[in-house]
Amino acid sequence: MTHTSHVLPAGTPAPEFALHTTPDQLVSLSEFRGRPVILAFYPADWSPVCGDQMALYNEMLDEFAQFDAELLGISVDGAWCHVAFAHERKLRFPLLADFEPKGAVARLYGAYREQDGTSERALFVIDPEGVIRWSYASPVGVNPGADGILRALESLKAESARG
């Protein structure tokens, strides 16, 4: 699969951020230290398909919970937009607004698409110490699914079991 992308690779400390998930609530990455975090960048709220990337992950929260992992969705949409989208799709995980300055966090992770003004469909699995352990940018237009995330969480768990 040839896809030119410059997303931060495994082994890189995950850049810290604090973003709004609702107009009056901020979420920062360091809050989740001690647990794995799945950071899922996606282009935009309201994509017009059943089971779009976020709706799909919403159905998989039980699977992610088995690894005690926190899922964070992130796009350049504003907090009010996220609130409406999360409500309509009944999403049960936070969506972060990478809105002002636009795409700043996506840029930090190498996941911003200048030509579109949105983020890539880029996935990061961050370990309990805050280090990126797996990253992946999906080809444009292809929803990556969750098999890569689950495999990364499994190998994290296997490593910690070995001590």
Added chain:
Amino acid sequence: MADDDLGRLSLPVGERDHAQGPADAPVTLVEYGDYECPHCGRAHPIVKEVQRRLGSTLRFVFRNFPLNESHPHAQHAAEAAEGAGARGRFWEMHDTLFEHQRALDDQHLVGYAKALGLDPVAFEHDLRAHAHKARVRQDFVSGIRSGVNGTPTFFINGVRFDDSWDPDTLTEALTAAAR
């Protein structure tokens, strides 16, 4: 970890599956679908069309991938198909459900079972007891592990098919895989 094996069918087609067509067909098409999803409803006659075109070259397998948060009746509809399947009538129920996507409440599901000649009382009991829930979940989890990324998601000989599933493109891909 290699990423080039993402989007591969993690659970091989086997005895547990509902399949149409010869077990030794050169090409197997697996669909992960949701009976309440309008896109799957659109895909239903297209799958039938490619089955007609490919004949015994093709084996078709359907697995459940109900998106419960988006589709309130999807889970019970999937369990209804499995309930009919446990009584040897999977494909008849499968077709009925896709042909009646807007009427998938329990009352209708029991009615469809009755129309297929199944015992409506036993059928309804199974639905209420979620007798086939585990089976549906097994399908769903196998889909997640395989990179299912929405519904419908197709796999051709175990590889996720990301192209358009219009009849001609799908036929072309299946024919190429059969060679």
